[in-house]
Amino acid sequence: MSNGSKDSVEAPVDADFPTAPPERGVFANRTLNLRSIQAVGYDMDYTLIHYQVEAWEEAAFRYAQANLIAMGLPVDSFRFDPEAFTIGLTFDLEAGNLLKATRFGYVVRASHGTRMLPFEEQRRQYTETIVELSEPRFKFMNTLFELSRASLWCQLVDAHDRSPIRGVSGYADLYRVVHQALADTHLDGALKGEILADPDRFIDPDPDVVQTLIDQRSSGKNLLLITNSDWAYTQRMMAHTVDPYCPPGSSWRDLFDIVIVSANKPRFFQGNNPIYKVVDEERSLLAPHRGLLEPGSVYFGGNALIVEESIGLSGGQPLYVGDHLFGDVLVTKDVLRWRTALIARELEAEIKAAISFSDRQRELEALMSDKVALDRRQAHLRLAVQHGANGTGRGSSMRRELDQASNRALALDDRIAPLAAEASTLGNPNWGPLMRAGNDKSLFARQVERYADVYTSRVSNLRYETPFGYLRAARGSLPHDGASAG
Ligand SMILES: [Mg+2]
Numbered sequence: 001m002s003n004g005s006k007d008s009v010e011a012p013v014d015a016d017f018p019t020a021p022p023e024r025g026v027f028a029n030r031t032l033n034l035r036s037i038q039a040v041g042y043d044m045d046y047t048l049i050h051y052q053v054e055a056w057e058e059a060a061f062r063y064a065q066a067n068l069i070a071m072g073l074p075v076d077s078f079r080f081d082p083e084a085f086t087i088g089l090t091f092d093l094e095a096g097n098l099l100k101a102t103r104f105g106y107v108v109r110a111s112h113g114t115r116m117l118p119f120e121e122q123r124r125q126y127t128e129t130i131v132e133l134s135e136p137r138f139k140f141m142n143t144l145f146e147l148s149r150a151s152l153w154c155q156l157v158d159a160h161d162r163s164p165i166r167g168v169s170g171y172a173d174l175y176r177v178v179h180q181a182l183a184d185t186h187l188d189g190a191l192k193g194e195i196l197a198d199p200d201r202f203i204d205p206d207p208d209v210v211q212t213l214i215d216q217r218s219s220g221k222n223l224l225l226i227t228n229s230d231w232a233y234t235q236r237m238m239a240h241t242v243d244p245y246c247p248p249g250s251s252w253r254d255l256f257d258i259v260i261v262s263a264n265k266p267r268f269f270q271g272n273n274p275i276y277k278v279v280d281e282e283r284s285l286l287a288p289h290r291g292l293l294e295p296g297s298v299y300f301g302g303n304a305l306i307v308e309e310s311i312g313l314s315g316g317q318p319l320y321v322g323d324h325l326f327g328d329v330l331v332t333k334d335v336l337r338w339r340t341a342l343i344a345r346e347l348e349a350e351i352k353a354a355i356s357f358s359d360r361q362r363e364l365e366a367l368m369s370d371k372v373a374l375d376r377r378q379a380h381l382r383l384a385v386q387h388g389a390n391g392t393g394r395g396s397s398m399r400r401e402l403d404q405a406s407n408r409a410l411a412l413d414d415r416i417a418p419l420a421a422e423a424s425t426l427g428n429p430n431w432g433p434l435m436r437a438g439n440d441k442s443l444f445a446r447q448v449e450r451y452a453d454v455y456t457s458r459v460s461n462l463r464y465e466t467p468f469g470y471l472r473a474a475r476g477s478l479p480h481d482g483a484s485a486g
Contacts, residue, residue, distance in 0.1 A: 020464040023351035043322035044227035061148040067181040088444030091139040096157040096171035103446035105131035113157035208460035219467035275302030342452035
């Protein structure tokens with residue numbers, strides 16, 4: 001601390017500023033200078049508002065289950081298990097499997113329905129199949145809203161295997177049925193009614209979001225709320241979740257220049273959807289809108305080009321902050337070149353788990369490095385034995401040494417196996433860490449790397465970086481880095 005020194009009238013040292021705990025850092029794939037960002041568009045669900053995942057998804061599951069029962073499907077006994085699935089998995093609609101894949105699409109873990117496949121069976125099924133998300137066979141679990149879908153589909157796969165469900169042609173058809181049941185759930189209003197009747201049971205409030213947004217606005221940035229939710233739901237959820245933390249006499253509306261509801265993302269970012277103004281906010285009455293968007297107003301639909309024209313970006317790029325990689329972030333990146341920030345709350349648990357495992361991780365890495373050296377030695381001994389067999393005469397001593405090395409390798413494997421098993425279940429006992437797949441990056445990590453300039457666990461983490469922060473990309477690691485490490 002500089003306090004107490006006679007020279008200490010200059011700026012305070014870093015220790016005087018709030019620092020994010022490790023799990024709440026903002027991590028950069030590409031360097032992002034927040035100071036140059038003139039406008040920030042925020043998604044609402046699972047971005048500005050975080051839900052109690054278990055309560056929300058259990059409710060979605062329950063309503064979709066009722067829809068499926070009404071359609072005549074045998075789902076009465078199904079139960080929602082929030083721990084059974086994570087985001088970042090892939091549905092294999094052809095095989096009835098759920099998959100965890102590496103960044104290259106190699107499958108490292110799989111379940112058929114709810115049954116985890118033994119390693120050999122998984123390898124047999126996927127030696128010649130790579131997860132390629134552009135194929136209709138594969139569907140990626142982007143957001144936490146997928147947990148109820150995965151739970152229903154996997155249990156339906158089990159049921160269909162036990163006794164084929166009448167009128168259903170296969171696992172892909174089951175997926176379609178579940179998709180319909182969930183879509184109806186979101187449309188018919190009963191689920192939203194239940195949430196609005198008792199929001200506290202469903203939300204996980206973060207008081208620091210408000211100051212984060214106030215800081216950004218005060219620094220001159222335009223803030224926008226761009227949500228697919230409808231106006232009635234948005235208004236009540238934002239008021240309930242955000243207003244209690246706003247300065248006296250202000251509300252969530254004062255945090256945003258423009259509010260866009262029923263935005264129909266991802267089309268919002270690519271299309272030229274027409275835009276309507278919400279002219280009567282009480283009764284959700286709409287009127288077609290022409291011209292630029294007016295600050296303080298609420299709009300329905302529309303598209304990103306109107307936003308760009310309205311806020312008058314002079315060469316600067318907006319930043320979009322959302323939790324949906326493909327819906328929100330991918331299209332943004334591909335079409336408009338908006339900068340992107342991905343919100344993934346799961347990172348907090350993942351980073352905490354990695355920290356608590358760090359001593360054993362070091363031990364595991366040391367053992368692996370011994371194993372690499374021993375593997376190399378065994379390979380050379382084998383070659384020496386081969387040479388010996390070709391008449392150099394030292395074959396038998398080499399063979400003895402090779403036996404000893406093989407025994408040491410087995411002993412080493414016995415020490416490595418439990419540590420590696422533990423590392424592979426961090427975060428989720430079935431599926432392991434979100435961002436890793438075995439020793440490699442996961443397919444989810446690959447999507448994040450590709451489509452998110454920065455990623456972090458929650459919106460309020462941006463507060464630690466200030467509206468002026470310079471978020472530098474980490475230097476990427478490469479397999480040959482070790483060669484120059486000395
Ligand atoms: Mg969202």
